Amino acid sequence: MLKCNHVNYIGKKYNILIIEDAQTINNYIFKTLSNMGHSCDQSFEFSKAQSYLEEKDYDYVLLDLNLPYLSGYDLYNEIRKLTDAKVMILSAETDTEQREALFKLGVVDYIVKDNHFNEAVEELGNIFCKLEQNNDATILVIDDSKFLQISIKKILNARNYRIVPAYTGEEGIQKLHENDVNMIILDMELPDARGLDILRKIKKEKHFSNIPVMILSGTNNPETIRDSYKAGAFDYISKPFNVEELVLKVDMSVDADRKNTEILCKQQLLNEYKDAVDRSSIVSKTDLKGIITFVNDKFVEISGYSKDELIGKPHNMVRHQDMPKEAFKDMWETIQNKKPWYGKVKNRKKDGGHYWVNTVINPIVDYDGKVVEYIGIRSDITEMEDIKEELEQNLNITSKNFSEAYKLSKEYERAIDSSNILSRTDISGKITYVNDKFIEISGYSEDELLGNTHRILKHPDNSAQIYKELWKTISSGKVWNGQLMNRTKDGKTYYVDSSIIPIFDEAENIIEYLAIRHDVTDIVTFHQELEDTQKEVIHKMGEVGESRSKETGYHVKRVAEYSKLLAMLAGLGKKNSELLYSASPMHDIGKVGIPDSILKKPGKLTDKEWIIMRSHCGAGYNILKKSKRPILKAAAIVAYRHHEKWDGTGYPKGLKGEDIHIFGRITAIADVFDALGSHRVYKKAWELDKILDLFREERGKHFDPKLVDIFLDNIDKFLVIRDKYQES
Template sequence: MSEDFLFSDEEIEEVEQDSLGTWKILIVDDEPEVHAVTKLALSDFEFQEKRLEFISAYSGSEAKQLINQHPDAAIVLLDVVMETDDAGLKVAEYIRHEAKNHHVRIILRTGQPGQAPERQVIVNYDINDYKSKTELTAQKLFTVVMSSLRSYRDILAIEQSRQGLEKIITASRDIFASHSMETFIHGVIQQLTSLLGSVDKAMYATSLVASSEQKDAKNLVVFAGQGEFEQSEGKSLDQVLSAEQFSACTQALNEKTIIYKDDYLFAHCSSQYNNSALLYISGVPKNLTTTQRHLIEIFAQNVQIAYENVQLQSEIEDTQQELVWRLSEALEQRSNETGNHVRRVSHICYELARGLGLSEQECELVRSASPLHDVGKVGVPDAILHKPGKLDENEWQVMKQHAQKGYTILANSKRPLVQAGATIAQEHHEWWDGSGYPQGKKGQDIHVFGRIVALADVYDALRHRRSYKEPWGKAEVVEEIQRLRGTQFEPKLVDVFIEKLDTLETILARYPD
């Protein structure tokens, strides 16, 4: 060993680590003197304001345990010959193949180069440097550790960028997949928390008028918020922000950039329609990395586009629902029923579907498609539809055809809403015991949408006036539906109906005839 490496083997006092963290160095060697000398030679080493933290292992088996305990080790200074002639090589193989640690830099140190020829080791093992102990002076040790730490730092930066890119892709997917304006901000907060680690408060503000030429923060209103901004929706920014916050907000808007303050930031959000939008986040980490700042920038660019797409999707869905309602209302009025019948049935179906445990997508689908349940009545003569009294047998047979006619009208569509409407039109007059029409289906063979609409339709019809009857009272309707439990209606669905009765009565009050 070189004289540059011959120092006292007294205990080396550990240097107190600062708050910025440390670089972990795992020393693997069966000679205690090597550990002491290495620590002394690197005792004043510092890289990017972080000192070294030394971890010692005196055998290959101990090194394997420690690398599992410290997967964030930056460097392994690894002896080849320890308890066996190839113990160090086995450790290197273990680190790469079993521990799956491809970040740590492995520097092989050997006092017996003949036991592990450099060319063979470099070719066969994934190590990063090979040094003979006789050539590894204090200066050369400093140099190899510095270069290895730089490599390790760059590897971590690449890995963080890769993980950040995955998060951005996931965030964009999740936010763009949202079809509800109500859940939009929650998706934004969730993804920001994933990117930054913690978010205390957040607020998203946007202009009410598209393509506004006035880029003034006062023209922006809070669309959604978290924390103290949760109750500020619809208010202009100058009403909810402090003077300092409003100044930072205005700067971000005017400069179309991200303004960072001590514990919060304002991010200007790009728009495909020239709208103005800002994202406010507080509780962000004080020492944001370059990668994190870049991720925030990318995220902010996508938030407004996602918002506009969600807004457009909501507009399309609302328009579609409005057209379905108006068509159904026209049909209901033709049969002397009020247009609000289909609205009530729609919302009642949603509540019953939720009570049955259907997914949110299924609940929304049955709500949207249920107004089409009587579309087949378009083919029923007026004399039968408007008859004030009871239908005779021939008239009843004609009336029953509306279920199959409704299915025929809607069946050839590839749209999920219309397909659901076809199923509902055909099956909402089937009975749980198999005595319904048009196909006499029974029990679970009846589509759940048909079972739900059947109960919702009867409940609303009984509670309201028809050309052939007066409205029934709440108690009478409940008694009748319970009487039909297990015959006309699914027993579990009747139980849900009873549990939800107060909510369903509220729907009736909200949409009166």
């Protein structure tokens, strides 16, 4: 069962005791954590710490292992007798045996007082948050060793993980079905089965296929490791394992599961939005020639045709003879120019009857700007339009039946009034009438509206040009149709499809304006949510790809911001710059298929390993290339081209100069600039001057010379982004 309502632990405050005899260090930790909102106490020696611990409950203890008169294991054991708080060690020593032993005893982190000490202290807020998130995580450990089960449970319980033990493959599968598992630690050799067979069985079940599985094995030969990854293992660790390595890989696996769950939840939300529109509107899709490719149930219901009768047929099969050809000519010219068309359409039912629909037809364009299909979203307005037609016919009357016509006109007025958002204004734009639906949606009272103008509802994001065109149209005696974004009294946004109609007297002078509106807020909000969700899913997928190489979500964010800025400065325009901003986080998505033994290798790669590493460009392209969505098509280009070089020495295709897509050339600069300035497992961060010298040297070799010049001329703007999204 997919769980999408996660508890938000960001901002939670903790009681923390700092036990450190160095006053400068103690004060720095105290100030940093207090600024985060935590309640902190300071102690510089054991006796004072003992008093604090006897009087008060703490969530965390930050413990220096070398206090006056007491140190090392003896100090740790004394602290453990006094509190159940989680302990983090502060030490200037690099005794690996001591570190390993303390992790086995339940220490949750080890902070070394070195050049990166300040960064480690500033990261504590995120560590607290992740430890709290671990309360929601369950790890299934399938291993026949009781000693190992006890050891792993003690280590991971200290990090708030819930551990479910299983001693055989059969028991592991059973407990997998009984528990909501976020990660599996699987022994390679079990009494009743091979670990690889259990892994394959888990991956075959759709419900469990996305759960990260870490193999635990006493063998470390390449064949076993290869077979494990090919069978779907997320990670691999050898026995006897290093505790810090185990903790790190478990944290990474659970974090990957969380991100995968977020993506699945967003996809589920997206489907729910689609279902909501499908249930509330009349929807159809056609190809470029107007051939129907999809209709929903409401379309079938109102037209009287079955889906089989509609799909594959031209949309004009429902065209009504009363509709003028000019209307459809205007419709096609509009949508073929990649603009949405709004209007009222009278259609013919299968049985010869008719129905009216308020229609929006949107052209769907791909990355290259080509229209790939059209989608129509409609609402049924048959009752209102039929009343209007009858009204027009019945008002052409003699004085003999005037009384009856007058009564009918009042009934028609009541019907229209009850089903629409109505207002009337004088020729200067002052409101003279609003109906109940207008009052309800705007939040203003009748007294607040009458005598005012519609500026009271004006949304600040609307351009002045819209209103200029509106007034030009209606003051010339024509009807204006369009969509407006308005603001309620309490500041909320709503959207209406509006028809503003000039009313004439007998001398053909305009005497007032009548506005008829329909609330389309849900449909517009859906489109916005659809776009925002798609972007968020892409960023999360990008983070998943980066997290396997121990890079952070901030790398993804910075590359996206750099790419957008460089695209704008290079003259790509707002639309293409926003598209690249959304797509660039996926530049390294292909790395999800690269083994950790290569991806996380701290040393230089062998020739064979380098060939495998370079394959991530093609892998990322293959993941994304079949999508028809503009963002994912752009992401496919970025993934495939960002390692090409201007002089043709790059990969995977060895393209040269402007044969490399501009998105790939821009992302290459953004990615390299951020990578060189960031710490990696295989290198330290470069100084800024050294980075800029490299770009000058590689101008016209690795990088597009024009883009390099733009980048260097505007380096201050890129540094603002770098400083804004620093690792916390």
